[in-house]
Amino acid sequence: MSGKAQQPVLQLDGLREQLNWLGLSHAALALEDCLSEAVKHNRAGHEIVQRLLETEVRQRDERRIRTALRLSNLPPGMSLGNFDYAFQPNIDKRQIETLGTCAFVRDHSNILLQGPPGVGKTHLAVALGVKAIEQGFGVVFYRLEDLLHDMRKDAETPPARLRRKKYFSASCLIVDEVGFEIMSAGDAGLFFRLISYRYGRGSTVITTNKSIKDWPGIFAGDEAMTAAILDRLLHKCAVLNIRGRSYRLQDLERMLK
Ligand SMILES: Nc1ncnc2c1ncn2[C@@H]1O[C@H](COP(=O)(O)OP(=O)(O)O)[C@@H](O)[C@H]1O
Numbered sequence: 335m336s337g338k339a340q341q342p343v344l345q346l347d348g349l350r351e352q353l354n355w356l357g358l359s360h361a362a363l364a365l366e367d368c369l370s371e372a373v374k375h376n377r378a379g380h381e382i383v384q385r386l387l388e389t390e391v392r393q394r395d396e397r398r399i400r401t402a403l404r405l406s407n408l409p410p411g412m413s414l415g416n417f418d419y420a421f422q423p424n425i426d427k428r429q430i431e432t433l434g435t436c437a438f439v440r441d442h443s444n445i446l447l448q449g450p451p452g453v454g455k456t457h458l459a460v461a462l463g464v465k466a467i468e469q470g471f472g473v474v475f476y477r478l479e480d481l482l483h484d485m486r487k488d489a490e491t492p493p494a495r496l497r498r499k500k501y502f503s504a505s506c507l508i509v510d511e512v513g514f515e516i517m518s519a520g521d522a523g524l525f526f527r528l529i530s531y532r533y534g535r536g537s538t539v540i541t542t543n544k545s546i547k548d549w550p551g552i553f554a555g556d557e558a559m560t561a562a563i564l565d566r567l568l569h570k571c572a573v574l575n576i577r578g579r580s581y582r583l584q585d586l587e588r589m590l591k
């Protein structure tokens with residue numbers, strides 16, 4: 335016989351069953367590793383419980399974020415972590431990081447990202463959407479064209495049901511590519527109704543290639559309606575005017591040097 339003390343065989347099946355019955359399936363899966371590790375490091379009882387619950391909470395949250403990202407329609411691969419501030423020096427990193435705290439969502443404020451193609455408007459809008467999801471807010475991303483398509487389709491929906499549509503109810507609605515095409519009077523009316531409803535109720539993040547003075551041209555040339563939309567949108571709004579090079583064209587720039 336070796337002098338080494340035999341470790342007791344852990345009888346975990348019953349415990350695992352109880353954790354599963356309580357809906358703590360991640361803790362149930364982690365139980366064995368957690369206890370072996372606790373024996374190895376001589377951990378106190380409360381530490382074992384703490385680690386087990388932390389595993390459950392972390393994995394549930396990761397699953398929630400994965401599901402919310404999928405349902406939000408946010409395009410993948412764009413985050414604040416992979417935004418290259420050095421490439422776009424006129425973007426104020428501190429301002430973006432402050433927006434990344436998502437106080438604007440809590441506050442039902444809006445964000446308007448303006449600028450020419452390729453400067454990172456969509457990237458930043460999506461990255462802020464990801465942050466909002468991580469913090470537990472409901473987020474939905476639409477290209478304007480798809481949003482108008484859905485709103486036209488839902489035009490006859492009774493108000494009570496319409497208010498449950500994601501573009502009305504999400505804490506943070508991102509509308510990408512406003513201004514590429516001129517809207518019909520009907521579409522401009524639908525957009526106005528959306529912005530009016532969301533005013534004071536939720537945040538709207540808009541990316542656009544058009545400066546505000548050119549907005550009447552987007553909304554079927556209707557100056558009064560454009561003023562009404564801008565009034566609600568800009569009342570509580572961070573406006574980021576991005577001037578700079580196109581990230582998409584940087585390879586071309588290098589080749590032409
Ligand atoms: N500063 C940046 N750092 C990292 N990637 C960037 C940056 N700016 C733009 N990109 C990337 O370049 C592409 C075009 O950017 P995008 O945000 O779509 O531009 P915009 O919406 O202004 O036309 C995207 O793939 C985006 O992820």
Ligand SMILES: [Mg+2]
Nearest residue numbers: 455456511541
């Ligand atoms: Mg874009």
